[in-house]
Amino acid sequence: MSWVADNAGLIAALTLEHLRHSVLPIVWGLAVSLPLGWIAHRWRLVRSPLIVATGLLYTLPSLALLPLLPVVFGISALSELNLLLALTIYAVAILVRAVADGFDSVDPDVRRAAVAVGYGPARRFWGVELPLAGPVILAGVRVAAVSTIALATVGILIGVTNLGYLFTNGFQRRIVEEILAGVVAVALVALLVDLLLQLAGRALMPWTRAHTAGAGRAAGALA
Amino acid sequence: MNLLLEALAWLLSPERLEGSDSLPRAVLVHLAYTFAAVAIAAAVAVPAGWAIGHTGRGREIAVGLAGAARAIPSFGLILLLVLLLGVTNKPEAALIAFVLLAIPSILAGAYAGLEAVDRATIDAARAQGMTGWQVLWRVEAPLGLPLLVAGIRSAVLQVVATVTLAAYVNLGGLGFDILQGLQLRRFEQVLGGAIAVAALALLLDAVFALLQRAAAPGHLRRAGRGPASRPLVGAPA
Numbered sequence: 001m002s003w004v005a006d007n008a009g010l011i012a013a014l015t016l017e018h019l020r021h022s023v024l025p026i027v028w029g030l031a032v033s034l035p036l037g038w039i040a041h042r043w044r045l046v047r048s049p050l051i052v053a054t055g056l057l058y059t060l061p062s063l064a065l066l067p068l069l070p071v072v073f074g075i076s077a078l079s080e081l082n083l084l085l086a087l088t089i090y091a092v093a094i095l096v097r098a099v100a101d102g103f104d105s106v107d108p109d110v111r112r113a114a115v116a117v118g119y120g121p122a123r124r125f126w127g128v129e130l131p132l133a134g135p136v137i138l139a140g141v142r143v144a145a146v147s148t149i150a151l152a153t154v155g156i157l158i159g160v161t162n163l164g165y166l167f168t169n170g171f172q173r174r175i176v177e178e179i180l181a182g183v184v185a186v187a188l189v190a191l192l193v194d195l196l197l198q199l200a201g202r203a204l205m206p207w208t209r210a211h212t213a214g215a216g217r218a219a220g221a222l223a
Numbered sequence: 224m225n226l227l228l229e230a231l232a233w234l235l236s237p238e239r240l241e242g243s244d245s246l247p248r249a250v251l252v253h254l255a256y257t258f259a260a261v262a263i264a265a266a267v268a269v270p271a272g273w274a275i276g277h278t279g280r281g282r283e284i285a286v287g288l289a290g291a292a293r294a295i296p297s298f299g300l301i302l303l304l305v306l307l308l309g310v311t312n313k314p315e316a317a318l319i320a321f322v323l324l325a326i327p328s329i330l331a332g333a334y335a336g337l338e339a340v341d342r343a344t345i346d347a348a349r350a351q352g353m354t355g356w357q358v359l360w361r362v363e364a365p366l367g368l369p370l371l372v373a374g375i376r377s378a379v380l381q382v383v384a385t386v387t388l389a390a391y392v393n394l395g396g397l398g399f400d401i402l403q404g405l406q407l408r409r410f411e412q413v414l415g416g417a418i419a420v421a422a423l424a425l426l427l428d429a430v431f432a433l434l435q436r437a438a439a440p441g442h443l444r445r446a447g448r449g450p451a452s453r454p455l456v457g458a459p460a
Contacts, residue, residue, distance in 0.1 A: 056425065059380055060424055061384030061387045061421070063387040063398055063401050063417070064416075064421040064424065065421075067413045067416070067417035068414070071227055077405070143293065146293045146294050147293050150293060150297070153296040153299060154388065157405065167296070170302070174306060176303070176306050179302050179303045182299050186295075187295055191294055194294075
């Protein structure tokens with residue numbers, strides 16, 4: 001534990017960098033995925049090519065995607081932007097499907113009821129469809145957030161410093177504690193962000209609380 | 224665009240076929256680690272996943288494990304294990320890391336496949352007088368096979384990606400060209416290596432997509448509604 005105590009400042013600084021390298025791609029990924037996922041939900045013909053295309057991007061190993069992106073976007077392979085773009089693409093690959101599934105899960109009768117009481121398309125989207133798709137989208141965001149945080153560590157291989165620095169530095173200096181501290185810090189950040197997302201979901205979608213508690217009881221009764 | 228041509232020239236150069244770090248050799252090393260790790264992981268995770276799916280007990284473990292595994296950075300796990308087990312045991316240490324990373328996807332696939340089987344089908348099998356083992360072997364396992372293959376597919380892709388990262392500890396495989404190129408600022412080599420890794424991953428994905436289709440029972444295939452293509456368990460690595 002002495003290494004951790006001696007380097008608490010370094011770990012804290014790297015954690016902050018790490019958060020920045022993870023939160024930006026998650027936010028960007030969601031901003032791209034909401035319209036794309038809605039389009040995939042709305043137009044069946046677009047859906048499968050879109051899901052297949054994002055699925056293929058998800059298939060690419062990070063160390064392959066990182067050198068490929070600069071060819072497409074004309075940025076430096078050894079830049080922070082390259083890491084952020086790669087992580088955004090992985091987030092989009094997870095989120096487009098979650099968003100499409102989320103909108104699919106909205107009961108058509110509820111949508112028709114909203115039309116019947118006079119909701120226009122915009123108000124229906126923001127007031128009815130998006131909130132009801134929320135729980136499924138949130139589940140996707142949680143998956144995307146946790147894997148983005150774990151994956152951001154590969155940034156160190158293209159010279160972008162975050163908690164991944166503890167891996168390579170610890171390996172070069174043969175300090176087991178340093179690598180372990182990095183792994184634990186990444187996992188803790190991931191679990192913390194996941195917890196925050198869960199709490200945000202409960203605050204923004206209070207109806208899911210009662211619903212999940214009921215479902216839990218029902219499942220318990222069946223088992 | 225120029226860089227892309229240089230990368231292709233690098234890939235297709237006759238030099239790629241020479242030496243101990245030749246491209247075909249790197250592909251073989253990459254595949255050997257991937258399949259060894261996935262086979263070992265499957266030997267552990269398939270019986271465990273089936274036990275969970277068949278009995279319905281311990282599903283929290285499978286779900287929790289898949290969730291927790293996503294939070295573990297695979298690159299850090301490799302370096303940690305190599306350092307802990309000693310650099311002389313590098314291949315073993317890396318293999319252990321790959322196996323650990325492959326287990327959650329396969330476990331989730333095995334368990335989800337069994338859970339997706341219609342309860343009425345299982346009740347019917349029991350009503351015919353099938354024993355628990357017969358239900359598992361003749362009903363649940365075949366019907367759950369597509370989702371199991373989907374789980375193996377995510378595991379394979381995740382391990383392929385992780386083996387690439389493991390080039391950092393000089394394990395060989397296709398990641399070596401990328402990492403060496405990054406260090407030497409030889410970007411045509413970096414891009415060439417990246418294209419090779421991407422091609423390998425896409426090829427394996429296609430093979431497993433076909434296997435997944437072949438694993439679906441005939442009537443499902445004809446109806447054109449195969450089960451969910453890929454469970455969201457694996458994380459990119």
